[in-house]
């Protein structure tokens with residue numbers, strides 16, 4: 001059923017599939033397959049089910065929580081070659097694509113109609129829409145426009161027994177249980193998404209993009225809290241700190257001041273006069289909070305350059321250290337200044353190097369810990385600092401993940417947020433879809449604790 005070039009077994013090639021962009025946990029697959037259609041994908045799953053072999057769905061492996069890591073070996077089912085846009089319907093504001101279609105390809109296909117696909121993870125030129133569905137991905141512009149769950153209306157899914165189901169519809173409010181909602185964010189543990197119908201969004205009429213330069217992270221984070229408290233909803237509100245600024249300067253000579261401690265990238269969209277008033281209010285707030293300068297992108301090229309910097313801001317850390325863990329805690333925005341200060345203190349206590357580039361307007365923090373995993377003592381300190389950061393996010397009323405999912409990285413932190421009864425309910429949902437437990441085993445929900453297992 002698959003051609004020889006769709007099946008990889010060479011142990012050297014397996015190395016590329018040992019993990020995703022979270023490199024601390026690894027697992028070696030026995031086989032990697034590249035189906036090209038729903039039928040081929042379902043046939044591979046049926047074979048795995050018949051033989052009792054675990055399988056792990058994979059997009060392009062940009063995930064940051066180890067979701068695509070084949071913890072139990074078996075088969076990695078890579079959706080990468082299922083990358084075609086199948087139809088665009090501007091009148092219905094819908095686009096249907098194979099699940100391996102790259103996120104930015106969808107927006108490019110919608111562009112001739114004045115439309116776009118709103119969820120825009122910073123990895124959008126590399127990650128797949130199937131991976132976005134699995135992680136319920138967000139991105140800078142989801143502050144105003146909502147996350148993947150708000151933009152998906154239909155899915156084709158190969159279930160863990162190899163049968164194929166159609167979930168949802170093109171209608172906006174389907175009736176019955178929201179099974180699309182259940183699958184979005186399920187991190188490839190309930191089946192393999194093979195096709196996706198997404199909602200398209202009209203392009204904004206006008207956009208204003210501001211870059212504010214700050215001499216202190218505290219001033220920048222207080223500005224974020226004030227903007228949101230005033231009821232202004234920018235379409236994006238992003239922060240980068242000095243390590244990121246300098247890594248970007250080293251890589252691309254963007255012209256950012258190397259001595260700045262924080263940059264805020266604020267984008268507003270809407271209609272002319274109201275938009276100008278909001279932009280002026282944001283400028284004033286930046287100045288009131290000691291911004292050294294606030295400048296507006298004067299052209300589409302300048303705007304694109306600023307977004308290029310933001311979207312390369314994580315990747316450039318490869319120049320700074322061999323490894324990084326990008327944390328993903330969510331906190332109430334009003335606690336931003338306090339939490340950033342406490343995270344700095346955690347990093348100092350554990351002697352780890354940490355920088356910040358994140359969706360500040362959402363309260364979605366991404367403290368990036370940079371390190372060398374070949375140093376066992378440094379790795380131990382990194383893991384300890386990570387755990388403390390997650391505890392802090394929960395303590396202030398937030399969550400252990402804002403957009404990167406639980407995967408294997410945060411699986412053992414789930415009890416920070418959920419009781420044993422909650423986790424047992426999640427295990428029952430998983431078992432309803434995957435009674436044999438072969439579909440992406442070892443992710444999201446930890447094994448029951450010893451006390452919870454009846455003697």
Ligand SMILES: Cc1cc2nc3c(=O)[nH]c(=O)nc-3n(C[C@H](O)[C@H](O)[C@H](O)COP(=O)(O)OP(=O)(O)OC[C@H]3O[C@@H](n4cnc5c(N)ncnc54)[C@H](O)[C@@H]3O)c2cc1C
Nearest residue numbers: 059060061062063067121122128130131134137138188193
């Ligand atoms: C530099 C960088 C920036 C990033 N920025 C953002 C950001 O702004 N916002 C954000 O939300 N994320 C971001 N991410 C994280 C990542 O890009 C997203 O989680 C993305 O959705 C993963 O897509 P992928 O195709 O790479 O999936 P993978 O990493 O291959 O897989 C991710 C998970 O989805 C499952 N999966 C993949 N495809 C399918 C499928 N077809 N059916 C069922 N399950 C499947 C896998 O089993 C795994 O659990 C970033 C990552 C990097 C490296």
